Each structure stands twice: as structure tokens, then as C-alpha cells.
Amino acid sequence: MPRTSLRRIVSTTLAGISAFALTVSLAACGGSSSSASKNSADGKLKNVSFMLSWAPDTNHIGAYVAIAKGYFKQEGLNVSILATSQAGAEQAVSTGAANFALSNTFNVGVANIKDAKLKLIAQIQQRTSAIWCSLASNTSIKSPKDFDGKTFATFGANESDAVIKRMVQTDGGKGKFDKVTVGTSTFQTLNSKKADFGGFYSTWEGVQAQMYGPKLNCWSEPDYGVPGNADEIGVITSENEISHDKKTVKGFTRAIQKGYTYAYMHPDEAASILVKQAKDANLNLAFVKRSMKVITEGNYWGSREDVKSGKFTIGTPDPESAQKYFDFVADAGAYTDANNQKVTKAPVATEQIDDEFLSQGSRIMKDIQ
Template sequence: MKKTIFSKAIAILGSIAMLVGVAACGQSNDSTKTAADGNGLTKVTFMLSWAPDTNHIGVYVAKNKGYFKQAGLDVDIVAVAQAGAEQAVNNGMADFALSNLTNVGIYTLKGAKIKQVMQVQQKPSAIWCSLASNKDIKSPKDFDGKTFATFGSNESDAVIRRMIQTDGGKGTFDKVTVGTSTFQTLSSGKADFGGFYATWEGVQADMYGPKLNCFSEPDYGVPGNADAIGIITNTKTISSNPNLVRKFVQATKKGYEYAYAHPGDAAGILVKEAPDANLKPAFVKKSMKTIVDGQYWGDPAKIKDGSFTFGTNDLKGTQEYFDFLAKADTYTDSHGKVIHQAPQSKDLATDEFLK
């Protein structure tokens, strides 16, 4: 199963030291030096951001359907590096990866040279939940004085505080580091609430338990889109090999569009193409149904009539979220010093490869 919402904090905190070194010495990689395989296809590496799930599904579909091959690419889908997908793309270990614009902003402030070239998810899917069996929690204000299962992210602290205060609480809570999983941390009684994603763990809880009582960020005062999940690459690759980026983005976009239009078939492809993940077909299908029904990847009607281009980066929504985080003093540089100026989403993403 996919790691919970705070998994991104692990990679960010764990790779700061390496990132400082890369930023100080300059990038030693040249990701434009792509090799060709025996069939004349350009070899490309795509890195997962966690275990295979429906956020990655478009890449698996693009590979299975031959969209990459049609674009002249031989794409190798690899497991996430210990230091995180963002760091791997920054130092040239991977050509592309799944991430989100929030992470791109955090890493850029610490010296990374990465950019999002396609945004799959168009609205937040984060949910903040207690076990349904915990009758003391009926709304976010009841998180006051309770224990939060966290991976230590300043970002998540700011979100929880805002939700509690919007609901009429003080915004004070204790914290405990998540053990094996947030589900287990809550079930063991070590924490009272934690973070999940509606499109994955939310589905897991509905189908297999434990049942959750959940609250979403937009309903309780958190502005913008915190979950602008999409495809990232190195800025050096963009400048020196834009044709490679365009080919990858176009094929990947086609894969996600197919998955959005044919969610059941795409679910079967993910299960087949990622056998080591041991995904249950019914679970993946339910996850895709949740994505489609919730229009998480955009309004299908607008995509169909051309008024919205699939993959467009939401610069307005993400900037609102970045500004919120900056006001909460969550941003720090590579030395841990607070940065009060929010990253600018217009500098972190581009739609130039969608057409």
C-alpha cells in the first residue's frame, strides 16, 4: 500500500544534506546524454514517488499501450530512491519522476533545479482522520489536545493548526512519530488522528477497514491545492533536450487520459504491470472510480470539449497554498533558516510540453 500523506516529509528531511552538496558543487550530471537501446529507442528512467498506485497509473498505461515506444522512448519505471524522487531527478539518477508542486517548491528553496512539466491532480485529496470508533472526535476542533501521528513535516502541522482554528479550536496538539503505518499508529492508541489520501487509503479504509472519520482541507480553511501531483524533470533537461521532455510528456499525458476515460481497464493494467506491489484488482478499480467520480484530474466534460487541457498546471491554486505555508513559517533553506518569501509557482512549472 502507498505510504501516507507524510511520506514526502521523510524524503525531504532525509535528503537536505545531499542536496546542499549538489547545490554547492553544481550539478555534475548531464541527463541529456540518453542512450539508445538495440531498437533505436531512447532509454529514459521514470522514478516512482512511493509504491505503485493510481497516481502513477498513466505511466504504466503509456508503457503497456505502447505510447512511449511510439514516441521513440524505452521507459524504465524504477522504485523510489531512499533520498526521494525529487533528489534523484535533481542529481540525474532519474530523467523524470512523479512528485507534486508543493515538493518542487520545498526542494527548490534548498537548491534543487527541478520543474513540474505536467500536473495530473487538479484538487486536494488529503484527508485528516481519526478512527470512526473514536467518539471523542466529531470535527477538526476536537483534534485540540489530541495526539497527531506525523512524520515531522512543518507543512502538515500548519495544515492541522489551520483546520482546528477554522473549526473554532485553539490549534494545539501533541505529536508522535508514525511507526509502521498511520493506520497501525492510530489502532494501537499511540495517536488520535493522522493524514491519508481519499483516493487510496480512504478507499482502503472503506473496503477493508478500519473505518475512518475524515475531514478535508478545503472545508476547514486551508487555501489552494496542496496535492498538485504531476511529472517533474530537471531544468537542465528542459533547456538542453526539450524534444525528449515533449515526447515523454505527450506519451504520459495520453496514458493518463486513457486511464481517466477507461478506469477499469487501466486498473487492470496497473495490477499487471506492477506485480511486485500485489495490488488487488477490486481495490485499484475502486481507487480509479473515486478519482473519476471526484473529478480529481479535471472536469471530463471540459477535457472533452477542449476548454481544459489535461495536465495543465494550476498556478493559482498552488500559489494560494504556498502563500499560506509561508505565512505559517514552514519554509526553510538548506541550513534550516526560515524563509518568509513563498516559492512562486509560475517559476516551478510549465505547460509548454502539453501541446
């Protein structure tokens, strides 16, 4: 499944609002989030857009920090943050409805099978954050092998089935389970006992479970035989954008690198910026700070010490890990083309990535100090 589908739906549980209210609040956020909007009338700033892939959260935080700190403005850009479209951020960028968006290497590969002509230009997340969980109160599940014969709260895509099957079999089970399609919230589906387990993210829903409940028992897919990194979350644009305006792509990439790097070095301040900038999302500051604490302490965006020293550059892609996951999904027969016909050949990771616009980490650190 495209990872944005999982994130887009489960994130709504945190705000406790309907899908309609979420869409309205995000549109309001997108309309007011650019600190440089008043300056664009003089013609000195170029208007570009960055589309969210789900509700505002800490995965998007670098864009909000870059706006608040004026990093985009320094590059001559007036950036508007857009609510995700019903068709998804990948489709919006492919058609030119948005210049840039948050996505991940896997989603780019899946979209490019359907000729979307997208590129990942900066990979922010370097570790898998997907976790597969049951309620702690469900004592019949003690490890992934106990998913056998249970009901999976799914979003309907074959990729997640392949992940669960591999985890169960690695743990000594058969990999046979029932499914129910999640309509609104995985938490709600588990609480209602319509399903026994489902997918979450350690850096967001995992934090929610720790702070507010319900308590979960969770397992990470790399620990149970799933190869590579399924969650190479980062910034995407279109091949058309690259071919027609390299200067803008370069400036946007540099600015958002600064935003994410600053957030990694100053997580509490960045949390406050996100809450203030995305005010219509009604994010809780303590919750966002805890999410950033999980991200920084877990080195989800790379070794924090190496980022601080300039040894590692936030935005660096990892095609080797991406390829392992692409190949795994291909082996499971989970790819289809635009005509819903099965595709057996895995996307080539290096063909989904364009890292020519990245600035060096040492330079980024110098610029944000």
C-alpha cells in the same frame, strides 16, 4: 511536509509488507515494466527513466498505461520505471539519477528553495486529496476542533502542523495538540491508540478504509480554511533535462498525457493494466478499480466531461492554487533552506512550472481513440 513523505509511508500498509520487501518489489517492477525494452538494443529507442514517488498506485497509473499502450515507444522512448530512492524522487531528478518522476508543485517549490532546479511539466491532479482522520470508533472526535488536546500521528514536518492548526482554529478550536512521529503506518498508530488522528489520502487510503477498515471519520483541509491545493500531483523533470533535450521532454510529456487521459476515460481497463504491469506490488484489482472510481467520479484530474470533449487538457497546471498554498505555508514559517535556516519568502508558483511541452487536450483525445 513534503506530501510524498506522507504517501510513501502510509501506502505500505495496503500491501501488508515490510519496507525492505516493498523496496525489493518496486525494484523488480522497475526492471521489467517497460514493454519496449527488447527494442532498445537496435538503437532506435532512447532509454529514459521515470521514478515513482512511493509505492505503485493510481497516481502513477498514467505511466503504466503509456507503457502498455506503446505511447512512449511512439515517441521513440524506452521508459523504465524506477523505485523511489531513499532521498526522494525530487533529489533523484535533480541529480540526474532519474529523468522524470512523479511529484507535485509544492514539493518542487520546497526542493527549489534548496536549489534543486526542478520544473513541474504536467499537473495531473486538480483537487486536494489529503484527508485528516480519526478512527470512527473514537467518539470523542466529531470535527476538527476536537483535535485540540489530542495526539497527531505526524511525519515530523512543520507543514502538516500548520494545516492541522488552521483546520482546528477554523472549526472553533485553539489549534493546540500533541504529536507522535509515525514509524510505519498511520493506521497502525491509530489502532494502537498511540495517536488520535492522522493524515491519509481519499483516493487510496480512504478507499482502503471503506473496503477493508478500519472505518474512519475524515475532514478535508479546503473545507476548514486551508487555501489553495496542496496536492497538485504531476510529472517533474530537471532544468538540465529541459535545456539539453527538449525533444525528449516533449515526447515524454505527450506520451504520459495520453496515458493519464486514456486511464481517465477507461478507468477499469487502466486498473487492470496497473495491476499487471506492477505485479510485484501485489495490488488487488477490485481495490485499484475502486480507487479509479473515486478519482473519476470525483473529477480529481479535472472535469471528466471537459477532458472527453477536449475542452480541458490533462496536465494543465494551476499556479494560482499552488501560490495560495505556498503563501499559507510561508505565513506559518514552515520553510527552511539547505542549511535548515528559516525561509520567510514563499516560492513563486509560476517559477516552479514549465507548461511549454503540453499537447492540447483535443489532440490527445484524438490520438488515443
